[in-house]
Amino acid sequence: MPLEENENFIIYKKESEKRFYVQNSKCEIPYVELFSADFMKTYKPRNFTRCSNQSDLITVHFDKVFNQYTLHVNEEVLHKLSQSKSNDFSCFYQKIIYGQSADRYDKKGNRTKFTQDFLVPLDVEGMLVDCRTADERRLLQKDAFVFVQDKKIPHSAQKDRKASVIMYGIDTVSRTNLRRMMPMIYEFLKSPGWFEMMGYNKVADNTFPNIFAMLTGFSPETAEARVCNTSKTGCLDEIPFIWKDFKKDGYLTAYAEDSLSINTFNYLKPGFYYRPTDYYFRPFLNALEKETMIQYCPSCKMKYCLGRRLANSYIYDYCRQFMQRFVADRPIWGMFWTNHFSHDDVFMLSAMQHKILNDLLNFEKDGAFEHTIMIFFSDHGARFGPMMHMKESFLEERLPMMFIYLPPWFREKYPQYAEALSQNQNRLSSNFDVYNTLKHILNIEELKEDTKWSHDCPQCQSLFYSLPDKRGCSEAAIPEAYCTCHNYEEVKADPWTWQMADLVVGRINQYLQRKNLQNLCSNLTLRVVNITEERMLELDGDVSPIKGMRHYHTKFQVNQNRAEFFATTSYDRETEDLEINVEQISRTNWYGSDAECVNNKIHKLFCVCLSKLWITV
Incomplete structure (x- = not known):
């Protein structure tokens, strides 16, 4: 089979x-043309919006x-x-005091005056x-500052x-859209030491189950x-998250997100009662x-600026400080997740x-990449x-970006990896392979017999x-509804097709x-079938068609508020037998307040x- 070298990776080509x-023979994930006619019909590039036109009056330095x-x-x-040449000023700070619960902040401290090059007290984290x-x-x-x-x-x-x-994660970024929207970053990610998982396929619909x-x-x-219901208060504290393994192995741990409302562990979830990691950003975000x-910003529905800064900037500063303070001296693990702009x-x-x-x-300038395996990814x-x-x-939704960086010393010591x-x-x-990789990093010298894999x-x-x-x-635990391998x-x-x-x-x-x-909720009625x-070909043998059962995709719209769906089914056209996991059906248009x-x-x-119904039949 002919092969073609392109963009530092191999693209397989059929005749x-x-x-x-x-x-x-079991999987074919097709290449997607970046700027197809379909894409250009929808493409609307955005301009960067600043949170403030003022220069920073206060800057933070580490002494x-x-x-x-x-x-x-x-x-x-x-x-x-x-508007004066005088150096006289009056600056005050208030400490952010977080509460007993991990997710809360209780109050602000007293208003305290400070002078030039003020040393921040060690108990002030925000x-x-x-x-x-x-x-x-x-x-x-x-x-506002976080330390x-x-x-x-x-x-x-x-x-x-x-x-x-x-x-370092960014919500809602496909591997293809990264190339379209952020070509300069893609060029950076082609540097030595970076590896792109081009066959990385999500295993569930939205953020929580994929990150989980x-x-x-x-x-x-x-x-x-096996453990507990993640929707119940206290459960998330009991779940065996990988950061617990890293902490047990002597790592310092950190977790940060930049949105309060749709935070992975708090959107329609109870969140954590106890701090899940050594450094936990949510009380400060609160x-x-x-x-x-x-x-x-003009096209943003979520909070874009918090004070004078991008919501994302606080996450980045927290991540950079975490690495600057510790990465050269001891092993650290941290996840820093941004979703407010994407x-x-x-x-x-x-x-x-x-x-x-x-x-x-800046991470590179700081020397962080000399010590760190970085996973730059999406959900x-x-x-x-x-x-x-x-x-x-279908491919856009199911193939998130996944880049992994290995530092030079790691590549030299473990060339086989x-x-x-x-x-x-x-x-x-x-x-699940990524989870196993994190487990492997913990046991890189000698895998323990009792290691618990995915x-x-x-x-x-x-x-x-x-x-x-x-x-x-x-074999990768990817349900058919999300599988991009099949033609x-x-x-x-x-x-x-209507009947199905x-x-x-x-x-x-x-x-x-x-x-x-x-x-x-309203009873739904079919309005139109957009595509079937x-x-x-059942390439990988994971499904053996019984009688006339075949796999189908159906994209359709219902009458009620013009809701749109995409479903993967097994269906027999003769007997009209249908098999489907309803919870794996995708909603493809915004439902908002509906x-x-x-x-x-x-x-x-x-x-x-029913209270939001505006279109019925």
């Missing part, structure tokens, strides 16, 4: 010249002599803001600042050098059966969202590429909005071992009834609240 990122952060007043900015003219009559600037303070957490002496791990699989090796359903001025508008990525590139370049691609009308929307990771770039992989994927493995060259979705082709509209979609709508209605939601696709009468994430996908 027909159709190109693939993964191509074997290595005193081993403390300092607050420096920029005198040039002071003169400009005060503060609100305001500066005024010397007579305190005129406000010059307000700001990674040394908590003197002991760690055992290292016999062998351990790699630190930093997971990566950090626990469980699906939420399995966790409920204070920032409540105590600073909120701004929205979750609701995939085109905002184009506006943010310089910001994110600067983050990565899924676009799931709603204009890109869902593209022919390639670097070689395997390179080989795996063009093989099918999933969230529970929900017995055939998954560390990405530091060569994945099978003939691997299908079932589906469009079939012409026919009475049976109508049966799917009926199953959704039955699901709502089983969940006792019929008094809150048939799976051409589903506000229910609180469950999955129920929201299918519910058009």
